[in-house]
Amino acid sequence: MQEIVTISLSHRANHLSTQFYNCQEQNLYNNDPKNSVDPSVFLDPLIDRRTKTVTYYPRALLWEAKNGNGSLGIYQYIQDTQDYHFKDDKKEIMAGESSHEVVSTHKKIERSKYQEALDNNEPSPKLTKENTEYWSDYNKLIYQPNSFNSLKDWYHDPELPNLPDYQNLKRQRFINNEQGLMEWKSQHEDFLDENLRSVLEQCDTLQGFNLVTDIDSAWGGFSASLLQELKDEVPKCSLFSWGFFESDILTSSKPSIDNKYQVKNAIQNTLSMMDHSDLFFPIYSDSKLSNWEVGGQTCRIYDTVNSVLGHRDSDKRKTMDYITNCITDGDSKRNLITSITEIDKYYDYSYISRVISYDKKNRSNKEYYEFSNCVIHRGPQFLKDNKKNNDMKNKESFRNLETTVFEPSDTIPEEFRTSTQYSVKLSSTEKARDVFKHWNDYVQKYFRFDDNREELKEDLGTLVSTYEHGWYSDEDSGDDL
Known part of the structure; x- marks a missing residue:
């Protein structure tokens, strides 16, 4: 068992992490050793010897703006030693000789109908973009309290969920790198000394990290700083970075420099991510989709890569180093995933593929040289159709990997979970130029x-x-x- 920890930074990133861990919860019911994922790779099993039961917690560290967790309390599902009694009318808390003071810091966020149904073991209501404003509205697994981390002075704003608001005053947004760097400097010691170490202590043989974040806002500067210190803290572990990009002047048919912070952040943070990661996955986030929809769509790719890393079958399971070598071909500088394509749908999830060609004369039919690739097949028939040579020493076969069939959670939007057998191609091409x-x-x-x-x-x-x-x-x- 080689554990992999997810570090998720930003509200959008937490939606993706929630969808992924919901799929891991779904995988717990699959006992087929030939087509399932080892839950201990991504989940921390806590055994209760008295009841002979196992509770699985995500191996995750989540960063949010204040109030970004929605109705989810950090200690909501942790047993309290106090005995609480509530008066019928005033709901006053009484606990014998002592009591807890309830302090309200913001307007109460009501629990979602989905969470209420889960707690009451009732049929779950249908999820839509209207009732999935927060990732906590539909998360299934319980997180350990040390998984939660919060920005100090930046608050979640439902109107602009991906750009926290300073002190909840509606005057300043978490938008430029300097803000992210300053925020990290004020919190890094507590995070590294307490929460990070606590999660690492639960791992027997740590393989590496998935770091998921937004690139073109202050979250990118915050994440780049965290990543640099993380690499110093655990230098021998592999690290995959996943960054969300929105449309900018390089992907628009009508260029503008109004979003100068966005481009500036993207440049600085991408270089930093590439410098301190083994592989960097630049993901395009469609502004027309809600964060719940973006998380469900992107989970098809994120879950595919991670299913290879956690496969129960040792012959099919590959390491993070293995996938890194498939893409870089020994050149560590060429660690940007230029194309992330679901072959069967001809859909590319990469931000890079949407950047307007630099070649003005030949933009429409420009063909880019492919340096290397790796194809992951979810389902045996796809491997059979695409694999030309069964000799594992052959380069084509070396880059064709077989993994589990997709086991989507019911929290993923229906249009992104109808097909469970598909192939994903990760490529390094000249388009990055x-x-x-x-x-x-x-x-x-x-x-x-x-x-x-x-x-x-x-x-x-x-x-x-x-x-x-x-x-x-x-x-x-x-x-x-």
């Missing part, structure tokens, strides 16, 4: 008074060269901003 070339131009134009301008230009120039194949002339440069 377009992104780094665009970013290099942007830094030159709009970072003129930034202290790290020259360092960013040098790093981006190196990455442009890393993702080049063949010969390029100076004619491919242009001004797209």
Whole structure:
């Protein structure tokens, strides 16, 4: 058993983590050793020897803005030693010689009908984007109290759930990197010394981490700082970073520089994530979808990669290092997943694939060189159809992996759980060159008074060269901003 811990930072990231752990809860009912995931990889089993039962807790650390947990209390499901009695009318709390003072810090958030149904063992109501505002509205597993972490001065705003509000005053948003860096500096010691160590102590043989976050807001700066210290704390562990990107000037047909913070954050945070991660997965988040829908859609990819890492069958189970080698081919600088495609639907989840081509003359039919890839097949027939050679020494076979059939939770939107057998292709292609070339131009134009301008230009120039194949002339440069 090689455990994997999820560190989830931002409200949107917590929706994805919730969907993933709900699927892990679904997997608990699958006892087929040839087609199931070992629950102990992602869940911490706590055995009660008296009742001879096992309770599974997510191996997770969640970061949220204040009130971002919704109605979920940190100690809601932890047994209290006090004996509580409630008067019929005033609901006053009485506990023998002592009592707890109830302090209200914000308007009470009502529990969802879904959670009430789970607690009462009743049929669950249908989930929609209207009744899944918070990830806690539909989470199934119980988290340990040390899993929860909160920003100090930033509050969740239901109107803009992905941009916390400073002191709940509606005047300043958690939008630029400096805010994220300052917030991390004020909290990192408590997090590393207490909550992180507490989760790590529950692991026998830690394999690595999944870090999920938003890239183009202050969450990205906060996460990049955390990631750097995490790599120093556990340097021998593998680390996969998953970053959500929204549409910006590089993906829009009508470019604008109004979202300059967004692009600036994306550039700085992507470079930092790549520098301190084994693999970086840039995920596109469609603004037309709610966080519940984005989490359900992205879970198809996130669960696919992790199902390979936690497969019960030792012949099919692969390590994080194995997948990293499939993508990087030994070049650790080329660790950006350029394309994340569900082959059967021809749908690419990657932000990179949506960036406008840098080649103005040949944008419509531009073909990019593929440096390497890894194909994960969920279902034996897909492996049989796509695998050309059964010799495991063959390069094609080495990159074709078979894993479990998707076991979606009923909390995932129906359109994202109808197909349970599919194939996902992870690729490293020359398309990344377009992104780094665009970013290099942007830094030159709009970072003129930034202290790290020259360092960013040098790093981006190196990455442009890393993702080049063949010969390029100076004619491919242009001004797209």
